Amino acid sequence: MMHSDEPTGEWQLQERALEEERRGVSPHDTQGALAEYRLIARVLREPLSDALPPDFAAHMATQVESAVELENDYLEKWLQRMLSSVLLVAGAIAALVVGGRLVKMLSTSALGTTGLSAATDWIVVAALCCLISYVLERVLRQRH
Amino acid sequence: MILDTSWRIAVAAYVERKFELAATVTVQHVSTSKMNVRKPPSPDDDRLLVEEVMARASGAFERLVRQYQGLCWHIISRMAPNREDARDLCQEAFLRVYRYLYQYRFESPLRFWIAQIAYSTAARHLERKRIPLVELADENDPSHPLAQLSDGFDLEDASADADLIAALHAEIDVLPPLQRTVLTLYHLDEVPIGDIARITGLAAGTIKSHLFRSRAKLRQRLGARTRSVK
Numbered sequence: 001m002m003h004s005d006e007p008t009g010e011w012q013l014q015e016r017a018l019e020e021e022r023r024g025v026s027p028h029d030t031q032g033a034l035a036e037y038r039l040i041a042r043v044l045r046e047p048l049s050d051a052l053p054p055d056f057a058a059h060m061a062t063q064v065e066s067a068v069e070l071e072n073d074y075l076e077k078w079l080q081r082m083l084s085s086v087l088l089v090a091g092a093i094a095a096l097v098v099g100g101r102l103v104k105m106l107s108t109s110a111l112g113t114t115g116l117s118a119a120t121d122w123i124v125v126a127a128l129c130c131l132i133s134y135v136l137e138r139v140l141r142q143r144h
Numbered sequence: 145m146i147l148d149t150s151w152r153i154a155v156a157a158y159v160e161r162k163f164e165l166a167a168t169v170t171v172q173h174v175s176t177s178k179m180n181v182r183k184p185p186s187p188d189d190d191r192l193l194v195e196e197v198m199a200r201a202s203g204a205f206e207r208l209v210r211q212y213q214g215l216c217w218h219i220i221s222r223m224a225p226n227r228e229d230a231r232d233l234c235q236e237a238f239l240r241v242y243r244y245l246y247q248y249r250f251e252s253p254l255r256f257w258i259a260q261i262a263y264s265t266a267a268r269h270l271e272r273k274r275i276p277l278v279e280l281a282d283e284n285d286p287s288h289p290l291a292q293l294s295d296g297f298d299l300e301d302a303s304a305d306a307d308l309i310a311a312l313h314a315e316i317d318v319l320p321p322l323q324r325t326v327l328t329l330y331h332l333d334e335v336p337i338g339d340i341a342r343i344t345g346l347a348a349g350t351i352k353s354h355l356f357r358s359r360a361k362l363r364q365r366l367g368a369r370t371r372s373v374k
Contacts, residue, residue, distance in 0.1 A: 011352075014359045018331065033363070040362050043312040044331035050227055052217050052234060060235065061206035064242050068200075
């Protein structure tokens with residue numbers, strides 16, 4: 001499609017100049033507008049004076065990797081928060097629904113004892129569990 | 145008339161001298177040309193590379209960047225003249241390439257898809273900075289390139305190679321961003337008009353018109369510049 005303000009001859013001259021430069025045709029006897037356009041085409045085909053730093057690709061790859069890691073971290077933290085919230089809500093609902101019955105069960109002594117001493121037994125068991133978990137974690141860390 | 149003939153001879157002599165020089169350093173010339181216009185990868189190469197990047201294969205994205213950073217730089221540095229801005233925009237463009245690679249459907253070569261992202265990244269930057277992409281051409285303006293096409297430039301004072309080249313580069317640098325980019329894509333990267341149209345989102349006729357006008361303007365401006373030196 002040729003626009004009305006593009007004289008066909010002039011356009012063809014520009015294109016011919018570019019084509020001759022691309023093919024490396026000898027400019028012998030080239031004069032006038034064609035010679036000018038060949039000069040322009042030659043300059044336009046010169047590499048740009050500036051370029052990206054040589055380590056640009058490696059830098060980009062590192063940047064993308066850290067961005068991906070950040071995104072993964074974000075996802076992990078988000079999932080953790082979601083899970084904690086769900087557990088909290090579920091715990092609250094459970095406490096509301098079965099809390100009364102649970103307290104009754106504990107106080108009527110599953111271990112054959114009564115009231116306060118049964119509660120103390122359960123606290124001791126829970127504390128022992130925490131202590132064992134803590135010690136095991138420390139031991140495993142030291143091994144690493 | 146004598147002056148007119150003298151500059152025409154000077155241009156012809158300059159072009160011929162450059163050609164002879166190029167012939168004597170053939171190896172260097174060929175290697176430079178190859179550096180400028182590398183053989184574009186096949187669709188299979190593109191597909192393999194994209195799949196590797198998507199699978200996060202080691203070094204795949206670095207290879208993709210290395211392969212297309214030249215084209216990306218040509219577009220962005222022509223659109224945004226500030227070097228620092230251009231480097232930042234290249235980074236932004238490749239981050240977008242990585243983020244949206246899953247949307248690439250292999251309908252066009254990967255290099256044009258990446259070029260499209262580079263162009264839109266730079267265009268958005270210019271929009272933010274309120275820099276116009278194209279200048280408004282006034283057809284009735286006597287300084288319009290079409291009105292002065294018959295005027296040649298006088299090389300009497302600018303026949304030295306370095307002066308001539310520097311003057312042309314300076315004139316290219318003051319062209320509007322879109323015209324600089326279109327010229328570079330067409331001449332340096334040898335991207336066909338139809339593909340430049342796809343990259344820029346403009347009609348092929350508009351690209352052709354920009355090419356014509358900017359080359360005519362370069363020819364006219366060079367003449368005006370050398371005349372003012374006289």
